[in-house]
Amino acid sequence: MAEVSIRDVRKAFGTTQILHGVSVEVADGEFAVLVGPSGCGKSTLLRMIAGLENVGRGEIAIGGRVVNNVAPKERDIAMVLQNYALYPHMTVRDNMAFSLTLANAPKAVQEQKVSRAAEILGLGSLLDRYPRQLSGGQRQRVAMGRAIVRDPQVFLFDEPLSNLDAKLRVQMRGEIKDLHQRLRTTTIYVTHDQIEAMTMADKIVVMQGGRVEQIGAPLDLYDRPANLFVAGFIGSPSMNFLKGTVQNGAFRFGDMMLPLPPGPGGSDGMAVTYGVRPEHWRLDDAGVASIVRLVEPTGSETQVVAEIGGQRVICAFRERVSARPGETLHISPDVMHTHLFDPSSGMRMA
Amino acid sequence: MSDAVRDQLSEAEGPQTMAWDSKARRLITIYLPLACFLLILLFPFYWMTITAFKPNSELLDYKNNNPFWVSSPTLDNIRKLLFDTQYPRWLVTTMGVAFGATFISLFSSVLAAYAIQRLRFKGSKWVGLGIYLAYLVPPSILFIPLASVVYSMGLFDSPWALVLTYPTFLIPFCTWLLIGYFKSIPYELEECALIDGASRLQILRRITLPLAVPGLISAGIFAFTLSWNEFIYALAFISSSEKKTVPVAILTELVQGDVYQWGSLMAGALLGSLPVAIFYSFFVEYYVSSLTGAVKE
Amino acid sequence: MSGAETISWTPVRKAPSPLARLFDSKPFLIAICLLPAFGLLAVFLTYPLGLGIYLSFTDTKLGRPGVWVGLENFQYLLEDRVFLNAVWFTVFYTAVATVLKFALGLWLALLLNENLPIKSLIRAVILLPWITPTVLSAIAFWWIYDPQFSIVSYVLVDKLHILSSYIDFLGTPWHARWSLIVANVWRGIPFVAISLLAGLQTISPSLYEAAMLDGASSWQRFRKVTVPLLMPILAVVLTFSVLFTFADFQLVYAITRGGPINSTHLMATLAFQRGIPGAALGEGAAIAVSMIPFLILATLFSYFAIGQRKWQQGGSDE
Ligand SMILES: Nc1ncnc2c1ncn2[C@@H]1O[C@H](COP(=O)(O)OP(=O)(O)OP(=O)(O)O)[C@@H](O)[C@H]1O
Ligand SMILES: [Mg+2]
Numbered sequence: 024m025a026e027v028s029i030r031d032v033r034k035a036f037g038t039t040q041i042l043h044g045v046s047v048e049v050a051d052g053e054f055a056v057l058v059g060p061s062g063c064g065k066s067t068l069l070r071m072i073a074g075l076e077n078v079g080r081g082e083i084a085i086g087g088r089v090v091n092n093v094a095p096k097e098r099d100i101a102m103v104l105q106n107y108a109l110y111p112h113m114t115v116r117d118n119m120a121f122s123l124t125l126a127n128a129p130k131a132v133q134e135q136k137v138s139r140a141a142e143i144l145g146l147g148s149l150l151d152r153y154p155r156q157l158s159g160g161q162r163q164r165v166a167m168g169r170a171i172v173r174d175p176q177v178f179l180f181d182e183p184l185s186n187l188d189a190k191l192r193v194q195m196r197g198e199i200k201d202l203h204q205r206l207r208t209t210t211i212y213v214t215h216d217q218i219e220a221m222t223m224a225d226k227i228v229v230m231q232g233g234r235v236e237q238i239g240a241p242l243d244l245y246d247r248p249a250n251l252f253v254a255g256f257i258g259s260p261s262m263n264f265l266k267g268t269v270q271n272g273a274f275r276f277g278d279m280m281l282p283l284p285p286g287p288g289g290s291d292g293m294a295v296t297y298g299v300r301p302e303h304w305r306l307d308d309a310g311v312a313s314i315v316r317l318v319e320p321t322g323s324e325t326q327v328v329a330e331i332g333g334q335r336v337i338c339a340f341r342e343r344v345s346a347r348p349g350e351t352l353h354i355s356p357d358v359m360h361t362h363l364f365d366p367s368s369g370m371r372m373a
Numbered sequence: 374m375s376d377a378v379r380d381q382l383s384e385a386e387g388p389q390t391m392a393w394d395s396k397a398r399r400l401i402t403i404y405l406p407l408a409c410f411l412l413i414l415l416f417p418f419y420w421m422t423i424t425a426f427k428p429n430s431e432l433l434d435y436k437n438n439n440p441f442w443v444s445s446p447t448l449d450n451i452r453k454l455l456f457d458t459q460y461p462r463w464l465v466t467t468m469g470v471a472f473g474a475t476f477i478s479l480f481s482s483v484l485a486a487y488a489i490q491r492l493r494f495k496g497s498k499w500v501g502l503g504i505y506l507a508y509l510v511p512p513s514i515l516f517i518p519l520a521s522v523v524y525s526m527g528l529f530d531s532p533w534a535l536v537l538t539y540p541t542f543l544i545p546f547c548t549w550l551l552i553g554y555f556k557s558i559p560y561e562l563e564e565c566a567l568i569d570g571a572s573r574l575q576i577l578r579r580i581t582l583p584l585a586v587p588g589l590i591s592a593g594i595f596a597f598t599l600s601w602n603e604f605i606y607a608l609a610f611i612s613s614s615e616k617k618t619v620p621v622a623i624l625t626e627l628v629q630g631d632v633y634q635w636g637s638l639m640a641g642a643l644l645g646s647l648p649v650a651i652f653y654s655f656f657v658e659y660y661v662s663s664l665t666g667a668v669k670e
Numbered sequence: 671m672s673g674a675e676t677i678s679w680t681p682v683r684k685a686p687s688p689l690a691r692l693f694d695s696k697p698f699l700i701a702i703c704l705l706p707a708f709g710l711l712a713v714f715l716t717y718p719l720g721l722g723i724y725l726s727f728t729d730t731k732l733g734r735p736g737v738w739v740g741l742e743n744f745q746y747l748l749e750d751r752v753f754l755n756a757v758w759f760t761v762f763y764t765a766v767a768t769v770l771k772f773a774l775g776l777w778l779a780l781l782l783n784e785n786l787p788i789k790s791l792i793r794a795v796i797l798l799p800w801i802t803p804t805v806l807s808a809i810a811f812w813w814i815y816d817p818q819f820s821i822v823s824y825v826l827v828d829k830l831h832i833l834s835s836y837i838d839f840l841g842t843p844w845h846a847r848w849s850l851i852v853a854n855v856w857r858g859i860p861f862v863a864i865s866l867l868a869g870l871q872t873i874s875p876s877l878y879e880a881a882m883l884d885g886a887s888s889w890q891r892f893r894k895v896t897v898p899l900l901m902p903i904l905a906v907v908l909t910f911s912v913l914f915t916f917a918d919f920q921l922v923y924a925i926t927r928g929g930p931i932n933s934t935h936l937m938a939t940l941a942f943q944r945g946i947p948g949a950a951l952g953e954g955a956a957i958a959v960s961m962i963p964f965l966i967l968a969t970l971f972s973y974f975a976i977g978q979r980k981w982q983q984g985g986s987d988e
Contacts, residue, residue, distance in 0.1 A: 128679055410774075411795065484707065485708070504707075509913060511913060513919045517958055520945075520946065540714070604920045620805040623806060639809075660797065
């Protein structure tokens, strides 16, 4: 096992710059998730760690060894791809044993490692099947099995769950996490699904447009997003943003006022963006007036789309709300959980 | 899919098979012309076969015999061909040349196609285009200078001349075909193998080639057939009778004097076509797929 | 965790041998992979092509190196009635045979695209003329064209009484020319038909349905749906067909050898006759080289047809 250091890595395809200096430290045994919208360069970064793309500039080190010029097979990593890339002409057993046969491992060792991986993943009865005879979830497991038998220093996953249906995705999510808890192998996992990131990661790396926006533990990102992008990206439904100004120690928009979060607020008259997560609105007769536009009860909570001073907000209430579209609802934010951003730079103020 | 289901499906999708399309109409617009096509396309083979079994008396007498049938079939023509000529020799030479040329071409084409399609380098597109252009150079503009090349290499009148020159038209075809097959193999498989610890050559041998087997078979049988049927090089580069290939030998060795021995000529044509026809019947699907694959590329 | 590890094994990470390193370096591998194909093509295709062009400017004879004579061969050929006739016949042969092959081949492809009972068998059988050695089927045609015992004449004269005397298929120039064209068309139809059939099968039936709903007649469907969608593949097949018909050798060599009185020489057969048995390599090469401009025209046509394919791709696959 090993730690992975990515130091100021840059990459361009032709003249288009894809990564603009990315630095990430992944500690030994950590489960790190790279998350970001489609096309932000996650796969590219992962492929560079695997050695499938040249590192343009910067350095990648695995276990203290700089691997920029090391061939993939000598990096001691294993990778699971989105479409699994199982060798179609080999049985499950041969698929899993392939890397071992290439390394000239004795037959007995191959047997032992394959059956151990099969046992961990519950693939025992499928060893003699061909990939085309497996279901999506089973293929996914074989791909993981292929990675496990190698006892690599680092596991790399590139959106391994995106080809599965919703239910199976949740199940496999649990299995991967469980696997990581057992094997404690350093893992770098790419996804564009923030729920996957939140539930699985020890550390989340949020990327956008080839840059790292924020690195941190899931709840840190949730509680203290560093900027507007992370605030909007993490959490579902996403955070409400209200545009207004600071006035007399409060947030003013239109003719309404909301309390500022504790901490260094802006100076009077400064334009700010005020952020409240849907679940941090409360029904409060003393709160601001909002006009209900849509009510969506999900059973466990009620989502209300409302308008305050001409700006749309989404609220999620634990209690049942019987409001109708067009009615007025008085709500107020939970001050301890509000956020303030500088709209020009997008950075967090408080 | 069972035939019944498939029929139903095509019934549903074929616009020409609507209810108003009566049976009689189909008979005249489809089956009748199709039958004519089949008749015309196959008649020369029938005629070739029937002539090969006719005794001379029947062959040249249409008054007293029905020319479309043999009343007293004879194996004379075939026997003469097999025992009085060097047909077995020609057959062996042709086989050897076809196998040799096919082997060399397949070997070179697999490597070239792998480099062009899988190793991908700057200019691999142009190399691919170059190979395509090579396919468009017909042997009939090459045989004269080639004859002098072959002569200066001391290969004149040797089957090696054919084994080495046939790849000029086989390699472009096979490479083109294989590029298409390699294209259909996902890159991820190779990348996975790369991480699994395979070298490039191991990837070629253990991942790419096994997955391209249908393409290899198509290219192989095609190359074999084209070599078997080749005429102009074999005619130009080989002069001694016993080293000739079947197509050339039948035409040049069996046609002597002014009175043509049609019976034995037809027996020669029949026996010369039969090996490829049999070979063909085993691999029809591969022929069709490679023919259409090559055109679609 | 699973049971105790009974066997321990650590992969030996020995430094790869220099040879293995060499074979893993991409530039080297690319070079080594392209070498056999390019070596063979360079020695037996590119070089002879250049040599052929050079020879056409010399008076080389078989077994005797020649000297540079400039355009003499071509000047001589331009006044040679046999050569001019061969050029003319080659163009005529190609044009007429191609038109016929495509008209009939397209028709056959459309018939095969119907939903037929034993389609794959029919398709297999139809390819036979194309798969058998051309010379050998040419010999069969030679026999069919026999002046005294032609089965065609027999049917037309003795059975159907349409004609009064046997046709001398190969005896007069025009009869011989048409006889050759028929044999070439016979051999070429399967290739055209099966290729076009493959193209037809990529056209989605829903397009026809849409056209039918728009009220198109079957002729309109053919004109407005089938032909445009088939155009790209048609162009490619056409190029191949033109190219190989233009460079044809076998049929003519086997059936007429250019006779009667040199009226059916193609450029390829004339080049052979002058170059190999006639031993005038330089002159033969000049004839072969004269074919190149025509071939380039056909190739350029193919290039643009394939370029055109790019934007036409978009239909469903199968
Ligand atoms: N080989 C390549 N050549 C040129 N551009 C490329 C190449 N590979 C990727 N790109 C570009 O690099 C950018 C980042 O691609 P990448 O695959 O890393 O995105 P991603 O974050 O993994 O997105 P997704 O979530 O859709 O998988 C994209 O804009 C893509 O178009
Ligand atoms: Mg990706």
